[in-house]
Amino acid sequence: AQSVSQHNHHVILSEAASLELGCNYSYGGTVNLFWYVQYPGQHLQLLLKYFSGDPLVKGIKGFEAEFIKSKFSFNLRKPSVQWSDTAEYFCAIGGSYIPTFGRGTSLIVHP
């Protein structure tokens, strides 16, 4: 069975601070990894994804994530957050045909 663990459930930052959200997964086979974002009042949308190749992937709005296979991790990073990054962030894996989501991290960015 596959599982996803997000370590930070609530994160509060000031604008321009750096962000790193942890994500660890458990799955025995080849995985596809995703970060989704849900802005207030909006639907879930893809932030970035990793299928293969360069383990450092870049997504929209300056976000990036690094796949570290030895650590079973796929942490999300952004060097300088903005107020508009306030949202819920979900890590997900797609090892089997059904994606499995982490619990989510609520990020609040103060202006």
Place this chain on the structure above:
Amino acid sequence: SAVISQKPSRDICQRGTSLTIQCQVDSQVTMMFWYRQQPGQSLTLIATANQGSEATYESGFVIDKFPISRPNLTFSTLTVSNMSPEDSSIYLCSAQGYRDTEAFFGQGTRLTVV
């Protein structure tokens, strides 16, 4: 990509009644899923909607409580039956082309049972 329209966006229902949520995708997709999302919780998969056959339910969810239809590749419905306040939640429709593609989501249905 796929655009998913889900309705209603929200509803307040009396306990003991049923609500049917509709999900329309603008393109043919291989898989459609229904999730429940409660505040501070992860997305919990209710079932996989199978086209032309009975849905595949996850542990803890049963067809009598959450009947699902998928008459074609672009449309599915989820019914929450005999509702109780514990069913108050956000219900999400999701679709994807295949296992190695991203999932797309509807805007969700916020259900409150009183």
